[in-house]
Amino acid sequence: MNIHEYQAKQLFLNYGIPIPDGKLAVNAENVTHIAQALGGDSWVVKAQIHAGGRGKAGGVKLAKTLAEVVSVTNDMLGITLATHQTDAAGLPVNSVLIEQTYPIERELYLSLLIDRSTQRMSFIASATGGMDIEAVAEHSPEKIISVSLHPAAGLQDYQCRKLAYALALSGGQIKTLANIMRGMVRLFLDKDASQIEINPLIVTGSGELLALDAKINFDDNALSAHPDIAALKDPTQEDDRENQAQQFGSVYITLEGNIGCMVNGAGLAMATMDIIKLKGGQPANFLDVGGGTDPEKVAKAFKLILSDSHVKAILINIFGGIVKCDTIAEGILAAVKETAINLPIVVRLEGTNAQLGRDLLNNSGLNLTAANDLDHAAEQIVMLAGAQ
Ligand code: GDP
Ligand code: MN
Numbered sequence: 001m002n003i004h005e006y007q008a009k010q011l012f013l014n015y016g017i018p019i020p021d022g023k024l025a026v027n028a029e030n031v032t033h034i035a036q037a038l039g040g041d042s043w044v045v046k047a048q049i050h051a052g053g054r055g056k057a058g059g060v061k062l063a064k065t066l067a068e069v070v071s072v073t074n075d076m077l078g079i080t081l082a083t084h085q086t087d088a089a090g091l092p093v094n095s096v097l098i099e100q101t102y103p104i105e106r107e108l109y110l111s112l113l114i115d116r117s118t119q120r121m122s123f124i125a126s127a128t129g130g131m132d133i134e135a136v137a138e139h140s141p142e143k144i145i146s147v148s149l150h151p152a153a154g155l156q157d158y159q160c161r162k163l164a165y166a167l168a169l170s171g172g173q174i175k176t177l178a179n180i181m182r183g184m185v186r187l188f189l190d191k192d193a194s195q196i197e198i199n200p201l202i203v204t205g206s207g208e209l210l211a212l213d214a215k216i217n218f219d220d221n222a223l224s225a226h227p228d229i230a231a232l233k234d235p236t237q238e239d240d241r242e243n244q245a246q247q248f249g250s251v252y253i254t255l256e257g258n259i260g261c262m263v264n265g266a267g268l269a270m271a272t273m274d275i276i277k278l279k280g281g282q283p284a285n286f287l288d289v290g291g292g293t294d295p296e297k298v299a300k301a302f303k304l305i306l307s308d309s310h311v312k313a314i315l316i317n318i319f320g321g322i323v324k325c326d327t328i329a330e331g332i333l334a335a336v337k338e339t340a341i342n343l344p345i346v347v348r349l350e351g352t353n354a355q356l357g358r359d360l361l362n363n364s365g366l367n368l369t370a371a372n373d374l375d376h377a378a379e380q381i382v383m384l385a386g387a388q
Contacts, residue, residue, distance in 0.1 A: 001218045002050040003232045006097045008214035011191070015183035017198075018176070019211050022099035024048070028073045031098060035069045040100045045072045049091040050237035052199075052215065053083030053132075059093070062101065069098065092236050102210060107200035108167050109133055112184045114194060115148055121188065122148040123181060125163045129200035155185050169203075176209045191229055192222030241285075241304050248300045250289045257282025259385045260305035260314040260343075262298070264289050272317045275374060281382035284311045292322060295331025302335045306343075312388035315381040316347040317374065325349040325357030333364050342367065344384040348377040 009019045023034045035043050047059035054060050059081045063069040073096055082090030107130035115122040124146045128136050136143055145166040147159040160178035169177055184196050197215040204210060223230045235243050245252030251266070255273075259281050263269035266288045273283045285308065289301050305311055320328050332347060345368040349357040358370040371377035 001220055001223060001229070001233060002237070003216055003218070003229075004048045004050065004095075004234065004237075005046065005214050006048055006095070007232045008196075008216045009097075009211070011187060011216065012183070012211055012214055015187045017180050017183045017187075017211055018209060019214070020099045020102060022097050024095050024097055025073060025077075026095045027077065028070050031069050031073045032066050034098050035063075035066055038098065038100045042101045043069050044099050044101050045069060045076060046097040046099065047076050047079075047081050047093040048095045048097055049081055049083075049086070049093060050234070051081075051083050051085040051091055052213075053085045054081065057081055057083040059083065073098070094236060102202065102212075103205035104200075104202050104212075105205055105207070106203040107212075108203065109136075109199045110163075110180070110184075110201045111195065111197040111199070112181075112188055112193075113196075115146075118148050120148040120151060121185070122146050123159075123163060123184075125167060127167050129202075133199065149185070155181060169209075171207075173203070173207065173209055180209065180211070187216075191216075191226055192219045193217065194219045241307065244304060245287070245301075248297060250287060250297065250301060252304060253286040254308070255283050255285050256310075257284045258310050258312040258388075259381055260284050260287075260308065260311040262287050262289060262301050262305060262314065262316045262318070264291065264318050268317060268319060272315065272374070272378075275378040276315065276382060279378045279382040281378070281385055284308055289318075294323065295327075295334050298328070298331040299335035299338055302339050302341065306339060306341065311343065313343055313381050313385035314341070314345045315377060316345065317377065318347075318349055318351075320349060320351035320353065320357065324353040325351055326353045326360060329357035329360040332368075333360065333366065336366055336368065344381075344388075345369070346371055346377050346381045346384065348372075348374050 006024045012019050021038050025031050042064045045061050045063055047054055061072045063072050076093050076096050080090040080092050109126040109129035111124045126136055126144050128143050149155055160181050164174040164177045188196055193216055195217040198211045200212050202210050202212045218229055239254050241252050259276055261272055261283050263272050269286055269288045276283050289297055305314060318328050347361055348371045361368055361370040
C-alpha cells in the first residue's frame with residue numbers, strides 16, 4: 001500500500017527524520033494563514049497524489065507571494081495530475097501540502113528497501129538526487145552506492161559513515177545522516193514497510209539535512225497488524241476495480257490489453273497471462289477470484305471485467321478442486337445470462353467433474369466455448385479478440 005507524502009512525513013517526524021515545516025490544505029480558504037504561520041517569504045505547494053514525478057508535471061510549484069499561494073492551490077485542487085509514474089488519466093489532487101522553502105545546496109537520494117538478490121534490507125544512496133534513480137542506475141551506475149544490513153547485526157556505524165563520505169557530507173551532517181538512517185530502519189521494521197524513499201534529501205544553504213520528499217510503501221500482507229497504517233489508505237488514489245475486487249475477496253490488477261481473464265489461483269492466473277502473450281494476445285487484467293469460487297463471485301468478477309471497455313473477449317480458466325466443475329459451470333451460465341454478455345467467452349475447466357461442466361457449457365446455447373486444454377483455449381481467445 002502507498003501513502004501520501006504528507007502522511008509519510010508525519011511518520012518521519014515520529015522517527016526523528018528531519019522534514020520541512022508544512023501543513024496540509026484541502027481547500028484554498030485557510031492557505032494564507034497557513035503560509036503566514038509557516039513564515040518565510042516564499043512557499044512550495046505540492047499536489048498530494050500516490051505517484052512521483054510531480055515536479056516535472058506541474059504538481060510542485062513555488063509561490064512567491066501569499067496571493068500566489070492561493071492561486072496555485074486553487075489551480076491544483078480538483079485536477080487530475082498525470083506524471084510519468086501514473087497512467088494517462090492521472091490521479092485526483094484532493095489536497096496539497098504547503099511548505100516553507102529552503103535554499104537548496106545539494107539534492108541527494110536515499111532509500112531503504114529489501115534487496116531480493118541478497119535477501120537483506122539495503123540502503124541505496126546517490127549524490128545525484130532529485131531525479132529518477134532508475135535513470136541514474138541505467139546511465140551512471142557508478143554514482144549509486146549501497147550498503148546491506150546483516151539481519152542479526154543490523155545497521156552498523158561504519159555503514160552510516162561509508163554512505164556519509166560517499167555523499168560528501170562532513171562535520172555534524174555525518175551524525176545527522178546516521179540518525180536519519182537509524183530512524184528509517186526502525187520505521188521500516190516497526191511498520192512492515194517494503195520501501196522508504198527520500199528523493200531528494202537536501203543539504204540546505206546552512207548545511208542542514210532535510211527530507212524534502214517522502215515516499216513509503218507498505219507490505220499489504222502485514223497491514224492487518226498495523227491498523228494505524230491501514231487507516232492511511234486513500235481509495236481515491238487506487239484503481240476502482242482493484243478496490244471492488246478486494247471487497248469480494250479477489251485480486252484484480254488492470255493491464256493494457258483486450259482479453260479479460262478470470263482465473264482461480266494467482267499462479268494459474270500468471271500462467272494464463274503468459275500463455276495469452278505467447279499466443280500473441282494481450283491480457284486486459286490479472287484476476288484471481290480466489291478459492292471457494294461460487295456462482296455469486298463469478299457474477300461479480302464478470303461485472304468487473306465487463307466494466308473495462310477495452311475487453312473484447314473473455315477467457316475463464318478455472319480449476320475445480322474444492323468446488324466442482326459442474327457447479328462452476330452453472331455459476332458461469334447464470335452470470336452470463338444475468339449480465340447479458342455478448343462478447344465471446346472461452347472456458348477452460350479442469351478438475352473434479354470437468355466433463356460434466358464442459359457438457360453443461362456446450363449445451364447451453366450461449367455464445368461460449370468450452371475448451372479441452374489451456375493451449376487451445378488461449379489460441380481461440382486470441383483469435384476471437386483479434387476478430388472483434
Ligand atoms: P516529485 O517530483 O513527485 O518527486 O516531487 P518532489 O517533492 O521530489 O519535488 C520535485 C522537485 O521540486 C525537488 O527535487 C526540488 O528540486 C523541487 N522542490 C521541492 N520542494 C522545494 C522547496 O521547498 N524549495 C525549492 N527550491 N525546490 C523545491
Ligand atoms: Mn521526489
